[in-house]
Amino acid sequence: MSRYRPPAAASTALITREGFERLRDELNHLWREKRPEVVRALAAAAAEGDRSENAEYTYRKKQLGEIDRRVRYLSKRLEVSKVIENAPTNPHAVFFGAWFEIENAETGETSRYRIVGPDETDAKLGWISIDSPLARAALKKCVDDEFEAQLPGGLTKFYILRVQYSAF
Numbered sequence: 001m002s003r004y005r006p007p008a009a010a011s012t013a014l015i016t017r018e019g020f021e022r023l024r025d026e027l028n029h030l031w032r033e034k035r036p037e038v039v040r041a042l043a044a045a046a047a048e049g050d051r052s053e054n055a056e057y058t059y060r061k062k063q064l065g066e067i068d069r070r071v072r073y074l075s076k077r078l079e080v081s082k083v084i085e086n087a088p089t090n091p092h093a094v095f096f097g098a099w100f101e102i103e104n105a106e107t108g109e110t111s112r113y114r115i116v117g118p119d120e121t122d123a124k125l126g127w128i129s130i131d132s133p134l135a136r137a138a139l140k141k142c143v144d145d146e147f148e149a150q151l152p153g154g155l156t157k158f159y160i161l162r163v164q165y166s167a168f
Contacts, residue, residue: 019120
C-alpha cells in the first residue's frame with residue numbers, strides 16, 4: 001500500500017480588503033508579540049536542566065512549531081493573495097464579494113450568504129468560500145435566476161432573491 005497522496009487542489013487566491021488586513025494583523029501579532037513571548041518561555045524552560053522530563057520545555061517547543069507553521073502559511077498566502085476592492089460592472093449578478101439571498105426551491109427556506117476568499121469563511125456570518133459548491137453554482141447568476149448546486153445532501157435547486165455589494 002502506497003503512502004502517496006495527490007496534492008490538494010489549490011484554493012483561490014482572492015481576498016477582500018478586510019480579510020487581507022485581518023490576516024496581516026494576525027501575522028504581525030504572531031511574529032512581533034506571540035513568538036518572542038514563547039521563545040522567552042522556551043529559553044526559561046530549557047535553563048531548568050534535563051529536557052527529557054521537562055513538560056514545560058516540550059510544550060513550548062510544540063507551541064513554537066505551531067506558531068512558525070502559521071507564520072509561514074500566512075507569509076506565503078499574503079504574497080499570492082489578490083485583493084478585490086471594486087464592485088463588478090454588473091451589480092445585479094453574483095460575483096466575488098457579493099451578498100446574495102437565495103430560496104431553496106423545494107423547502108422555500110431562504111438563506112443569505114457573502115462570497116469571500118477561502119481564508120475568510122465564517123459560517124456564523126454567512127460568509128462562504130468562492131471555492132464552495134454553492135458559491136461556484138451561484139456565480140454570474142442574477143436576481144430571479146434559477147440554479148442547481150451539488151451539495152452534500154444531493155442536487156438542490158435555488159432561486160436568487162437579492163444581490164448586493166454592501167451588507168443588507
